[in-house]
Amino acid sequence: MKDPVDVLIIGAGASGAAVAWSLAETKMHILCLEQGGWMNPAEYPSTGRDWEAKFYGEWSSSPNVRGRPEDYPINDDNSPIKVVNYNAVGGSTVMYTAHWPRLHPSDFKVKTLDGVADDWPIDYDALTPFFDENDRMMGTSGLSGDPLSPLTHPPMPQQPMGLSGAIIGRAMNKLGWHWWPSDTTVATMDYEGRARCINLGHCTPACAQGAKSSTDITYWPHAVRAGVELRTHCRVREITTDESGMASGVVYYDKDGVEQFQPAHVVIIACNGVGTPRLLLNSASGRFPNGLANSSGLVGKNLMFHPYAQIYGYVKEPTDSNRAPPTCLWSKEWYDTDLSRGFVRGYGVQFVRGAGPVFEAVVSEQKGILPWGADHHRVFRKLNGHRLGFSAICEDLPEEHNRVTLDPVLKDSHGIPAPKIDYTISENSRKMMEHALARGREVLETAGATDICVNSPIPWGGWHLLGTARMGTDPERSVVNEWGRSHDVKNLFIVDGSIFVTSGGVNPTSTIQALALYIADQMKQRLANLFD
Amino acid sequence: MTEQITLTPRQRQDLRTIAAMIIPPSEEYRVPGADDEIIQADILATLGRDTRPVVAALDHLARLAGMPLADLEAAARDGVVQQFRSSGGAATLVRVVLQCYYRDDRVLRSLGLELRAPFPRGYVLPDGDWSLLDPVKARGGALRRAP
Numbered sequence: 001m002k003d004p005v006d007v008l009i010i011g012a013g014a015s016g017a018a019v020a021w022s023l024a025e026t027k028m029h030i031l032c033l034e035q036g037g038w039m040n041p042a043e044y045p046s047t048g049r050d051w052e053a054k055f056y057g058e059w060s061s062s063p064n065v066r067g068r069p070e071d072y073p074i075n076d077d078n079s080p081i082k083v084v085n086y087n088a089v090g091g092s093t094v095m096y097t098a099h100w101p102r103l104h105p106s107d108f109k110v111k112t113l114d115g116v117a118d119d120w121p122i123d124y125d126a127l128t129p130f131f132d133e134n135d136r137m138m139g140t141s142g143l144s145g146d147p148l149s150p151l152t153h154p155p156m157p158q159q160p161m162g163l164s165g166a167i168i169g170r171a172m173n174k175l176g177w178h179w180w181p182s183d184t185t186v187a188t189m190d191y192e193g194r195a196r197c198i199n200l201g202h203c204t205p206a207c208a209q210g211a212k213s214s215t216d217i218t219y220w221p222h223a224v225r226a227g228v229e230l231r232t233h234c235r236v237r238e239i240t241t242d243e244s245g246m247a248s249g250v251v252y253y254d255k256d257g258v259e260q261f262q263p264a265h266v267v268i269i270a271c272n273g274v275g276t277p278r279l280l281l282n283s284a285s286g287r288f289p290n291g292l293a294n295s296s297g298l299v300g301k302n303l304m305f306h307p308y309a310q311i312y313g314y315v316k317e318p319t320d321s322n323r324a325p326p327t328c329l330w331s332k333e334w335y336d337t338d339l340s341r342g343f344v345r346g347y348g349v350q351f352v353r354g355a356g357p358v359f360e361a362v363v364s365e366q367k368g369i370l371p372w373g374a375d376h377h378r379v380f381r382k383l384n385g386h387r388l389g390f391s392a393i394c395e396d397l398p399e400e401h402n403r404v405t406l407d408p409v410l411k412d413s414h415g416i417p418a419p420k421i422d423y424t425i426s427e428n429s430r431k432m433m434e435h436a437l438a439r440g441r442e443v444l445e446t447a448g449a450t451d452i453c454v455n456s457p458i459p460w461g462g463w464h465l466l467g468t469a470r471m472g473t474d475p476e477r478s479v480v481n482e483w484g485r486s487h488d489v490k491n492l493f494i495v496d497g498s499i500f501v502t503s504g505g506v507n508p509t510s511t512i513q514a515l516a517l518y519i520a521d522q523m524k525q526r527l528a529n530l531f532d
Numbered sequence: 533m534t535e536q537i538t539l540t541p542r543q544r545q546d547l548r549t550i551a552a553m554i555i556p557p558s559e560e561y562r563v564p565g566a567d568d569e570i571i572q573a574d575i576l577a578t579l580g581r582d583t584r585p586v587v588a589a590l591d592h593l594a595r596l597a598g599m600p601l602a603d604l605e606a607a608a609r610d611g612v613v614q615q616f617r618s619s620g621g622a623a624t625l626v627r628v629v630l631q632c633y634y635r636d637d638r639v640l641r642s643l644g645l646e647l648r649a650p651f652p653r654g655y656v657l658p659d660g661d662w663s664l665l666d667p668v669k670a671r672g673g674a675l676r677r678a679p
Contacts, residue, residue, distance in 0.1 A: 046650040050578070053631040057581050105678035112679055124678065143665075147673040161660025169664040178668055198654025208651040323655035336676045357643065361630040365554075366623065372613075377558045384643065 001261065005031040005229075008250060008264035010236050010279065012036075013091015014509050015496040015516035016270030017215035017223065018134065022520035024226035026527065031262065032228060033252055035235040036070035036088035039216055044208040046200040052322075052358035059205040061095055062460055063087065070233070072412035072419075074274065076462070079423035081305045083274055083462040089232060090216030092272070093509065096463065098203050098212045099327045099350055100140055100183040101506035102131055102514070104150055106336065110397075110502045114337050114344050117397050120501045121473045121482035122518075124150070130517035134510065135183075137222075138213040139191045142183030148332035149180065156188045159197070164319040164353040164388055165328045171447035177439075178333040182350065183510075185213035186325050192218075201322040201356065212325075234260075237416050238283040239267055239292055239492070246531070247292075247492045253414045266523075266530070268493045270516070273303060273465030276498040277404040278419040280469065293469070293486040293494075298479055300405055302398035302467040304503040307425050308458040309433035311440035312352065312389035313449030314382065321385040322356035334392075334439065335505055343431040345395040347505040349440075352389030360384045367453050383451065390443055391458070392436030394429050395505040398467050425457065433457070464508050469498035483526075484519035490531040495519050537583045539576065542600060543590040548572055549601040550593065551629045553613055563642045566633045574632040585624040592621055 006028035009016050020032050045051040045059050056065075061084035063071035070087040086095040105124035110117045135152065142154035158181035161169065165181075172179040186203065187194045197211035210217055224230060233255035240261070242248040249263035269276050277300035283292035291299050331349040338346070355363070364370035364383050371379055407420040425433075433456050444452055472478025475487035480499055486492040495516040497508055504511070523530060539547065552567035564571065579586060596619075597604060597612045604612065616622055633639055637647050 044651070047652075049635055049647075049649050050631075051649060053578070053635070056627060056631070104675060106676040109678045113676070145669070147669070147671075148675065150675065160657040161662065161664075162657040166658075166660050166664065169660075173664065173667050176667075176671070178671075178673065180665070180668065198652075199657050200650040200654050209654070320657060322650075324657050357634040357640075357645065358631045361634050362627050365626055365630065372554045374556055374558075376555050377561045377563065381561075381643070 002263065004249065004263035004265060005029045006264070007031070007266045007268060008033065008262060009268045009270055010250065011091065011270035011272070011275065011496070012089045012215070012220065012230060013270060013272065014093050014215055015272070015512050016091070017219035018137070018513045018516040019268055019270060019495045019520045020228045021137070021219045021223040021226070022517050023523065024223050024228050026524060027227065030228045031264070032230045033234040033236055033250065033262070034089055034230065034232050037232045038089045039094055039206065041206070041208045041210060044206040046208045051201070052356050055205060055359070061086070061204065069413060072416070073410055075407045075410050075418060075420040079421045079462070080425060080459065081307060081423060081457050081462045082460050083421060083465065084460055085272070085274070085465070088216070089220060089230065090214040092463070093214035094206050094216065095204055096509065097327050097507070098185040098325065099330070099507045100142070100185050100510050101330060101348060102150055102152070102510040103504040103506060104335065107502060107504040110345070116344055117502045118472065118477070121471055127511070127514045127518055130514040130521070131510065134513045134517055138185045138218050138513070139187050139194060140183050140185055141188040143181045146180040148178050148335065152183055154183055156191060159184060159186060159188055159325060159328050162320040162324050162328060162353060163317070164351070167315060167317065167319065167388060167447050168329055168351045168443070171443050172331065174446050175442060177331060179329050179331045182327055182330045184325065184327070187211045187213070197325065199324045201324070203325045235412070235414055235416070236279060237414065239279065241285060241287060241292070241489065245287060245489060247489050257414070266491045266493065268495055270496045272496045273468045273498040274404050274419050274421070276494060276496055277468040278406065281406050282417060288488070293479055293488045293492060295488050296476055296479055298470060298477070300468050301400040301403045302470055303402040303404055303421070303423055304396035304398060304464070304466040304500065305423065305462050306396050306464045306503055306505070307394045307429050307433055308455070308461040309392040309394060309436040309440070310389060310455040310458050311437050311444065311452060312387055313444040313452040314386040315388055315447055315449050316386070318385050319388055320353040321387070322354060324353050326352055328353055334436070341435050343428045343435065345397065345428070345432070345505070347392040347394040347432055347436050349436070350391050350393065352391060354385065354387045357384050360387065369451050369453065388444060388447060388449055390440035392433065392440065393505050393507065394432045394436065396429060396503045397426060398470070398502060399426060404468050464497065464503065466497045466500040466503050466508060469494050470501050471499040472501065483522035484515070493519060493523070537587060539587065539590070542594065543587065544576070546590050546593055546601045547575070550613065550625070554626060554629055555633055561642050563639050564636070566629050571632050571636050574636070575628055578632065579628065582624050582628050586628060589621050589625040592616065592619070
């Protein structure tokens with residue numbers, strides 16, 4: 001039998017890396033098990049002429065399409081929004097847009113302010129030092145002073161405005177609406193061993209330059225140097241418990257597919273909003289027949305995705321196409337509740353610079369605006385390199401029927417039951433999406449765009465996986481307490497997006513990592529009585 | 533052992549015919565059609581995981597046509613292809629044609645694009661005129677207060 005470790009972390013993505021790095025200073029024996037491996041930037045798509053074709057296969061954002069051995073299948077047939085993620089050291093930070101807004105202070109008090117959902121058990125101020133610490137570790141770029149966003153101090157200047165940004169900025173100014181250069185985790189100057197961005201194109205499927213921050217090149221090198229052990233290609237099947245109901249370790253399959261048991265004094269789950277409930281439900285036992293940490297019955301429930309309402313069009317002047325990171329500007333004009341709009345809560349907007357030629361051709365053909373035949377060439381030249389996009393990240397409110405369960409049939413390559421998603425878009429979200437599309441159309445038309453197209457929701461837009469093991473002070477209404485510890489299992493912690501109470505209207509990774517650092521700090525402060 | 537699927541000569545012929553219907557050559561833009569030999573070779577060499585859906589699409593097309601697509605009269609061929617597109621299952625086939633066409637050197641040159649991978653040279657972006665932000669700064673605003 002293996003020697004027990006002090007802390008066992010499951011998952012080496014955004015939150016697992018942050019919590020591992022933070023806890024490393026305790027000098028405890030910390031082990032992280034990750035089902036994927038280390039990435040090799042020399043193999044990233046932008047190193048080849050076929051870079052766009054790879055997005056449809058081995059570099060798809062969907063694990064179901066990608067089908068790498070490190071991935072697990074997800075039954076999302078009963079959801080209009082499909083789950084996207086990445087499984088490797090770095091997790092989905094390997095494959096994200098690096099857009100870096102954070103939740104607003106008002107997002108933590110939704111019930112109090114708007115009478116819907118629930119308040120968080122913590123407030124924005126509790127996370128402030130961890131947001132700032134995380135921004136330093138991940139290396140952010142941006143322009144401080146946005147009047148409609150929480151104050152940030154990015155250590156690097158904002159990305160260039162480019163051709164697309166200028167067109168959008170002028171249109172937003174004509175309409176009198178808020179816009180601002182986005183905070184991103186794209187390095188705009190050499191930073192902590194990372195080379196500056198050279199505009200390789202769309203950041204989402206990994207950055208060969210290393211300018212986009214992913215935790216395999218930020219937190220993990222520091223954590224490993226500080227003594228954290230990271231074991232790759234190890235897929236955890238279940239968390240085990242002892243006779244007193246405490247977590248005793250995990251059963252996992254090693255890189256050779258051999259079943260192993262790793263005992264641990266503390267277990268931390270960092271598998272995000274689908275992987276975490278899947279693992280807890282797969283850890284059912286005689287003592288915990290409905291899944292581990294699930295006395296509330298809320299494990300897997302309240303799944304929030306952020307339905308994306310996207311609208312785009314084509315202007316006469318050239319845009320940045322694929323020659324830059326995809327997102328450069330945001331707007332918070334419609335972020336807060338205004339009941340005259342017909343819905344509660346709101347949405348953030350990220351503007352999109354453009355698309356590469358293959359993506360443009362494929363999508364435009366599917367949309368019916370790029371014809372077959374003799375006129376194909378003329379129309380393609382009108383579209384390619386002229387696209388501008390407006391994507392609204394609509395706040396998804398928690399609803400228990402939106403949930404992750406275990407699929408009765410589908411299993412991964414190790415025979416572990418796969419997650420099943422049941423999700424519908426609420427009436428409130430639909431009204432919000434319609435509002436966003438109408439505003440987006442105004443922006444595009446003001447910019448002179450034609451051939452306007454809509455994706456609402458973006459079907460392959462399930463990037464943000466939130467709410468399925470929510471935090472709270474009431475054990476009957478939440479899975480973990482206000483510092484991430486399971487109400488039921490006192491040496492079990494969750495640090496990922498599943499503990500979100502509400503979703504806000506922004507990309508969540510900054511807040512996920514701030515939460516992970518906050519929970520690590522709480523643990524460090526309570527080491528003497530962590531299980532009381 | 534992995535199952536090897538290859539296209540039959542008839543399937544290759546139909547693929548070439550429909551590719552030319554999607555993107556015919558253009559003298560005006562000095563580009564080949566998608567039935568060009570080099571582009572067709574690229575498609576066949578890189579089908580990979582798309583082989584099965586492409587074969588299925590070509591089988592479906594063959595059933596609709598009843599004979600090699602190229603042998604049909606133009607009007608009949610157009611009718612078959614219209615039916616093929618509307619009955620679904622064509623998406624992967626169309627996509628592999630487009631993704632190989634729009635990485636061909638002659639096509640990229642015609643579009644004014646560089647014949648290279650994005651890495652390691654990248655691209656240069658104009659920094660832009662940030663005084664455009666002045667109206668936003670002047671308008672100001674405040675975050676919603678949280679109790």
